[in-house]
Amino acid sequence: MSKRKIRVALAGLRFGAAFIPIYIHHPDVEHLGIVDTDPDMLREQGDKFLVERRHGYLDEVLGSGDYDAVHLVTPIPIHAEQTVAVLEAGLHCACTVPMATGIDDLRAILAAQRASSKNYMMMETAVYTRRFLYVQELLERGELGRIQFLRGAHYQDMENWPPYWMGLPPMHYATHAVSPILALANTRATEVHCYGSGRMREELREQYGNPFPVETAIFRLEGTDVCAEVTRSLFHTARDYTESFNVYGEKATFEWQQLEKEEDPVVFRATNDCSTTGRRVPVPDRQDLLPPEIARFTQRGVYDESSPHLSFLQGGGHGGSHPHLVHEFVRSIIEARPPAIDAVTAANWTAAGVCAHESAMTGGEAVIIPDFRAEGTS
Numbered sequence: 001m002s003k004r005k006i007r008v009a010l011a012g013l014r015f016g017a018a019f020i021p022i023y024i025h026h027p028d029v030e031h032l033g034i035v036d037t038d039p040d041m042l043r044e045q046g047d048k049f050l051v052e053r054r055h056g057y058l059d060e061v062l063g064s065g066d067y068d069a070v071h072l073v074t075p076i077p078i079h080a081e082q083t084v085a086v087l088e089a090g091l092h093c094a095c096t097v098p099m100a101t102g103i104d105d106l107r108a109i110l111a112a113q114r115a116s117s118k119n120y121m122m123m124e125t126a127v128y129t130r131r132f133l134y135v136q137e138l139l140e141r142g143e144l145g146r147i148q149f150l151r152g153a154h155y156q157d158m159e160n161w162p163p164y165w166m167g168l169p170p171m172h173y174a175t176h177a178v179s180p181i182l183a184l185a186n187t188r189a190t191e192v193h194c195y196g197s198g199r200m201r202e203e204l205r206e207q208y209g210n211p212f213p214v215e216t217a218i219f220r221l222e223g224t225d226v227c228a229e230v231t232r233s234l235f236h237t238a239r240d241y242t243e244s245f246n247v248y249g250e251k252a253t254f255e256w257q258q259l260e261k262e263e264d265p266v267v268f269r270a271t272n273d274c275s276t277t278g279r280r281v282p283v284p285d286r287q288d289l290l291p292p293e294i295a296r297f298t299q300r301g302v303y304d305e306s307s308p309h310l311s312f313l314q315g316g317g318h319g320g321s322h323p324h325l326v327h328e329f330v331r332s333i334i335e336a337r338p339p340a341i342d343a344v345t346a347a348n349w350t351a352a353g354v355c356a357h358e359s360a361m362t363g364g365e366a367v368i369i370p371d372f373r374a375e376g377t378s
């Protein structure tokens with residue numbers, strides 16, 4: 001194994017702060033710098049985690065020669081522009097979801113990635129949760145049998161979130177529901193019919209011209225006889241937050257629980273007498289897939305970072321996915337290979353939602369989803 005280490009900058013420190021201690025402790029990271037345009041946020045997170053390298057602007061990082069890679073956790077409307085800037089500066093780029101919210105921007109990122117030959121990874125938490133890793137293993141062991149149908153749902157109310165969320169088309173932030181089903185089916189979506197549902201208050205329609213608080217779509221999946229259904233709600237819907245997927249197999253089915261914190265998911269298994277048995281299954285935490293230095297960050301716990309005076313709650317968000325994402329991004333660079341969610345995969349997953357909203361705006365007409373494989377090298 002290579003002894004080379006990489007130097008990482010992390011930009012956007014609200015949700016992004018969850019990743020600071022993971023990079024600090026990753027054995028293949030030489031140093032971490034943090035970036036935020038809000039000086040109070042920069043000071044607060046820098047002091048909390050004892051990070052010396054602090055930058056008020058991404059440009060300071062790009063021209064410095066002090067970094068090999070940037071992880072963007074900045075607002076959605078600037079993902080595309082910042083990703084292209086990072087890649088054009090010759091640095092590897094990880095970016096939180098969504099990759100972008102328009103097909104032209106997806107293409108611009110693919111072109112920048114191809115021109116730079118640097119790694120791009122979309123940091124999709126939904127494909128590194130405990131439940132996703134568990135179902136992936138069931139599938140690989142043949143326990144689900146042939147997949148017959150898939151369903152994804154992401155319900156979340158974004159009332160009172162930062163202004164760029166207000167009125168966002170639900171399918172423009174669909175990757176948490178789309179990605180697990182496309183990853184498990186190991187293919188891309190080719191065509192979508194989508195309907196908008198419900199009534200949005202007038203002022204929420206202004207920013208994006210989107211009239212729908214909920215959108216629901218059916219996707220055709222390439223090379224299979226399977227279709228998948230995805231539902232997204234963003235406003236005005238009385239449902240607890242969940243990012244879920246269900247997989248219906250010939251031998252067994254996995255269904256996400258309804259009450260996120262109180263219940264375990266259910267596995268139904270076909271029996272020899274043509275009936276099924278269902279039982280709730282506790283899903284294991286996969287710390288065994290991680291270096292020991294960062295394994296603890298799958299769980300929320302009280303940590304003491306570097307200084308005996310500092311101890312605080314950290315880690316454990318999004319089904320334990322954060323350290324797995326960091327590890328995959330870092331190792332892909334060290335091993336000089338494409339990351340698991342490379343630019344083409346990310347564009348295919350993101351475009352499914354972008355095209356679904358386009359379909360909803362035309363009353364459910366079929367929209368063909370571009371195939372990005374010819375446009376990327378990774």
Ligand SMILES: NC(=O)c1ccc[n+]([C@@H]2O[C@H](COP(=O)([O-])OP(=O)(O)OC[C@H]3O[C@@H](n4cnc5c(N)ncnc54)[C@H](O)[C@@H]3O)[C@@H](O)[C@H]2O)c1
Pocket residue numbers: 011012013014015016035036037038041057058073074075076078096097098123124125162318
């Ligand atoms: N499960 C997930 O994968 C998940 C969960 C939450 C958020 N997200 C994504 O993470 C991103 C950030 O979410 P959030 O809730 O923290 O957003 P936010 O808008 O509340 O915070 C973004 C942070 O970025 C900083 N920032 C703004 N412009 C910047 C710039 N040009 N350069 C550097 N820093 C800048 C802001 O000061 C702020 O601290 C969003 O894109 C969101 O889609 C993903």
